[in-house]
Amino acid sequence: MGAPLLLSMGDPAGIGPEITLKAWAALRHDPEFAFAVMATPRVIERANESYDHNLIEIEDCDEAIDAFREGLPILPIEGRVPEPGEPDPDHALATTESIERAVSRCLSGKADGLVTNPISKNVLYKAGFKFPGHTEYLGQLTERHKAPYTRGPVMMLSGGGLRVGLATIHLALKDAAEQLSSEKILRNARVMNGALKCDFGIAKPRLSLTGLNPHAGENGALGREEIDIINPAARALRAEGINATNAQPADTLFHAEAREDYDAVLAMYHDQGLIPVKTLDFHGGVNITLGLPIVRTSPDHGTAFGIAGQNSARADSLIAAIRSAREIANNRKAFLNG
Ligand SMILES: NC(=O)c1ccc[n+]([C@@H]2O[C@H](COP(=O)([O-])OP(=O)(O)OC[C@H]3O[C@@H](n4cnc5c(N)ncnc54)[C@H](O)[C@@H]3O)[C@@H](O)[C@H]2O)c1
Numbered sequence: 001m002g003a004p005l006l007l008s009m010g011d012p013a014g015i016g017p018e019i020t021l022k023a024w025a026a027l028r029h030d031p032e033f034a035f036a037v038m039a040t041p042r043v044i045e046r047a048n049e050s051y052d053h054n055l056i057e058i059e060d061c062d063e064a065i066d067a068f069r070e071g072l073p074i075l076p077i078e079g080r081v082p083e084p085g086e087p088d089p090d091h092a093l094a095t096t097e098s099i100e101r102a103v104s105r106c107l108s109g110k111a112d113g114l115v116t117n118p119i120s121k122n123v124l125y126k127a128g129f130k131f132p133g134h135t136e137y138l139g140q141l142t143e144r145h146k147a148p149y150t151r152g153p154v155m156m157l158s159g160g161g162l163r164v165g166l167a168t169i170h171l172a173l174k175d176a177a178e179q180l181s182s183e184k185i186l187r188n189a190r191v192m193n194g195a196l197k198c199d200f201g202i203a204k205p206r207l208s209l210t211g212l213n214p215h216a217g218e219n220g221a222l223g224r225e226e227i228d229i230i231n232p233a234a235r236a237l238r239a240e241g242i243n244a245t246n247a248q249p250a251d252t253l254f255h256a257e258a259r260e261d262y263d264a265v266l267a268m269y270h271d272q273g274l275i276p277v278k279t280l281d282f283h284g285g286v287n288i289t290l291g292l293p294i295v296r297t298s299p300d301h302g303t304a305f306g307i308a309g310q311n312s313a314r315a316d317s318l319i320a321a322i323r324s325a326r327e328i329a330n331n332r333k334a335f336l337n338g
């Protein structure tokens, strides 16, 4: 048995506290998935008023494994207690402190991985948060520690039989097209290749790259990014031994038959890659950050402020993220220990 996993609190006004309680209730009898949540206790207690589960405040991660079967282990942090569905930038400090403290414990080996509850980007931006999201933030928090393969971070969504990494993430679509480069594609494909070997146990990964334009540019008639950016990067990848296709038409890449031909797709922008995953399996999808010194997963959904506090949120994606973090942690240990 390794160290436990850690969940961050996420936005305290979102559905994180509720789905954390539901995930604990679903997994409490399986110590392999033991976790603690780094949270303001009252935020969890208030959400627990609909369930009346046992909550156990602990002092550090090593108490979580034994406590897990009896109650939800909580590593307490200071913070305000908002009304569900009423986000406030004033809660941002506790939201980011939860992430930072959890990362520190993962880096020290006290936890085997971090599963992040959803944050609201625009709420954090209003509080001065300088990163586009968790992905870049975690990259900065872990930058001084050795990465297990080519350093990321790279966002990859997994679900519905798909794994889709992104060449660009939280950019306006016009900016994603302008900022797409061979260098970004090379870097992210290298990270994905390393992750598929180290974290997913795939000895010979097969990557498929999407085009940016309809019909992958129709041989230049509908745009030249494939000719000038994507395919030169694909050629360079193959030259260094990475199995990567040239730009493929994205609209024919995700159906069941096509999925047999690759282990992961590198999509060129956020919705191009996330729509197929969240369409095929919204409640089972998992957001995975590749190329970090720590294991990090997250549900594929957000804070769902509109339903927070109504006891209607589904914990499926969080449970899948917890299971995925444990599997990746086990695979990574096995790979690195040879
Ligand atoms: N992992 C993350 O931190 C993460 C992921 C996606 C979005 N976000 C952030 O969350 C905020 C809201 O984003 P959004 O509105 O685009 O997406 P969202 O996922 O919060 O909500 C989209 C729709 O799905 C529903 N939904 C989401 N999760 C659900 C669940 N577990 N059970 C039942 N229904 C669920 C919501 O009620 C809503 O109708 C934004 O600030 C966004 O940046 C964070």
Ligand SMILES: N[C@H](C(=O)O)[C@H](O)COP(=O)(O)O
Pocket (backbone or CB within 6 Å): 132, 133, 134, 135, 136, 274, 287, 298, 299, 300, 301
């Ligand atoms: N694009 C992600 C998704 O839809 O799941 C989400 O915004 C989370 O991004 P970070 O993990 O960078 O916060």
